Amino acid sequence: MEEENQKRLNDVTNKESQEDSESKMKVLDINPADLEEVESEHKDLTDFEKHRLEKAKIESAEIVLIPSGYSKRTDGKVHRLKITGEIVETVEIEDKQGNKKQVELRPSELVNLEEDKEGNLKGLPTGENSQWQILKKSLDIDSIKELIGKALPMRINVTKSGSKFLGFMY
Numbered sequence: 001m002e003e004e005n006q007k008r009l010n011d012v013t014n015k016e017s018q019e020d021s022e023s024k025m026k027v028l029d030i031n032p033a034d035l036e037e038v039e040s041e042h043k044d045l046t047d048f049e050k051h052r053l054e055k056a057k058i059e060s061a062e063i064v065l066i067p068s069g070y071s072k073r074t075d076g077k078v079h080r081l082k083i084t085g086e087i088v089e090t091v092e093i094e095d096k097q098g099n100k101k102q103v104e105l106r107p108s109e110l111v112n113l114e115e116d117k118e119g120n121l122k123g124l125p126t127g128e129n130s131q132w133q134i135l136k137k138s139l140d141i142d143s144i145k146e147l148i149g150k151a152l153p154m155r156i157n158v159t160k161s162g163s164k165f166l167g168f169m170y
Helices: 002-024 131-139
Strands: 055-067 079-084 089-094 102-107 109-111 121-123 150-158 162-168
Touching: 055 162, 079 162, 109 131, 131 150
Parallel strands: none
Antiparallel strands: 055 079, 055 150, 079 109, 089 102, 150 162
């Protein structure tokens, strides 16, 4: 019975989420077949491939709130454990005004945490297949305190918009 109720809730939530996305979407009167291919103005900051599978040490772990469609909180945010690694490369970029600045590249990962029905932080998940338990097992640690200084191979993560960033493989 509980499983059936959860399925109904998920169906309603997915439908509402899809309707929200569609209400923010506007259909334009442009024929896609008429579009030409053009060179992108977006440039990759670096060649992330050279960092794939290299190891990076974890420098910090902190609790953050991030926006999420799955939030139970009134502000629409969920708790995550953000794990950040050491700087693996510094690149120089130039903005549209020609100003140059240094950007530090480092891996990071967001790990799910347990929340109560109101979205208050409860703690670290104990589920065998949870991100936290998998990370703990791969590093052979028992607590968050032991994360700092441990090294993990890096991977390349790609967002829905196509942006790339370095993460950890575990």
